Amino acid sequence: MTTVLDLGSVEISWLGGGEFELDGGTMYGAVPKILWQKKYPADEENYIRLLNAPLLVAVGGHNILIDTGLGNKLSAKQKQIFRVYRDWSLVEDLAAKGLAGDDIDIVILTHCDFDHAGGVVMHNDHGDSELTFPRAHHIVQKSEWEDVCSPNIRSAHTYWPDNFSGLADSGLLELVDGEAEIVPGVTVRLTGGHTRGHQLVAIEGTRGCAVHLGDLFPTHTHANPLWVMAYDNFPLDVVRVKERLLSEYRHKKCWFTFYHDIYMKACKLDEHGKVVASLV
Numbered sequence: 001m002t003t004v005l006d007l008g009s010v011e012i013s014w015l016g017g018g019e020f021e022l023d024g025g026t027m028y029g030a031v032p033k034i035l036w037q038k039k040y041p042a043d044e045e046n047y048i049r050l051l052n053a054p055l056l057v058a059v060g061g062h063n064i065l066i067d068t069g070l071g072n073k074l075s076a077k078q079k080q081i082f083r084v085y086r087d088w089s090l091v092e093d094l095a096a097k098g099l100a101g102d103d104i105d106i107v108i109l110t111h112c113d114f115d116h117a118g119g120v121v122m123h124n125d126h127g128d129s130e131l132t133f134p135r136a137h138h139i140v141q142k143s144e145w146e147d148v149c150s151p152n153i154r155s156a157h158t159y160w161p162d163n164f165s166g167l168a169d170s171g172l173l174e175l176v177d178g179e180a181e182i183v184p185g186v187t188v189r190l191t192g193g194h195t196r197g198h199q200l201v202a203i204e205g206t207r208g209c210a211v212h213l214g215d216l217f218p219t220h221t222h223a224n225p226l227w228v229m230a231y232d233n234f235p236l237d238v239v240r241v242k243e244r245l246l247s248e249y250r251h252k253k254c255w256f257t258f259y260h261d262i263y264m265k266a267c268k269l270d271e272h273g274k275v276v277a278s279l280v
């Protein structure tokens with residue numbers, strides 16, 4: 001059964017975007033293994049299991065997806081490299097909720113790394129590429145899209161052109177710059193840090209609020225502002241911005257929702273960063 005967070009006028013659920021394993025150290029940057037492994041156990045080869053779980057946000061008659069998972073375009077070789085142990089099931093999981101691809105109105109991409117944007121374009125039954133959500137407006141920060149179009153030698157490994165083929169010409173790409181209300185109750189804000197154009201999604205319901213900090217807060221074990229990933233492009237920005245955002249949304253008593261965490265879908269934190277409520 002899928003996990004659901006009920007915020008009154010808004011319902012959030014987590015879907016299957018594929019699951020993979022990464023070297024545990026890469027998720028914790030300079031934090032020693034002896035500290036992080038107590039919170040997020042590694043196997044004997046130092047790998048940890050991670051979800052890539054898109055969020056479906058149902059609000060005011062709109063179906064909004066936050067990120068899209070790994071997609072179904074990975075080759076056998078890529079699946080082996082990224083140690084994919086559970087395939088992308090986003091389309092099937094939506095179908096189980098009675099939704100087809102064209103029932104999705106809006107796709108918000110926190111950023112465009114392959115593990116978040118891999119499901120924007122999918123292979124259909126004939127093996128052809130097509131937009132997975134052919135009616136959805138795809139919301140991306142302007143600076144993120146600039147970097148997708150002109151990647152550097154590092155980001156070229158994670159901004160894959162086939163994840164965006166046809167999107168720019170479809171009329172469905174909507175670039176925002178900074179903060180923007182997407183529909184009443186759902187706002188995006190530029191954060192930078194992980195990538196230059198990384199954005200958060202803030203969700204306001206009649207019975208509470210939630211914030212999706214994307215890869216600034218990938219698992220509940222990253223609540224310490226100093227625990228940042230080796231994948232962050234601007235780690236000191238992540239430390240500074242995360243400290244400010246955790247404080248801001250903690251004071252509002254919002255849920256923090258997670259994309260990569262295999263142990264927890266969402267949590268609330270106290271002022272010391274301790275988890276005081278959780279949804280698994």
Ligand SMILES: [Zn+2]
Pocket residue numbers: 113115116215260
């Ligand atoms: Zn990620």
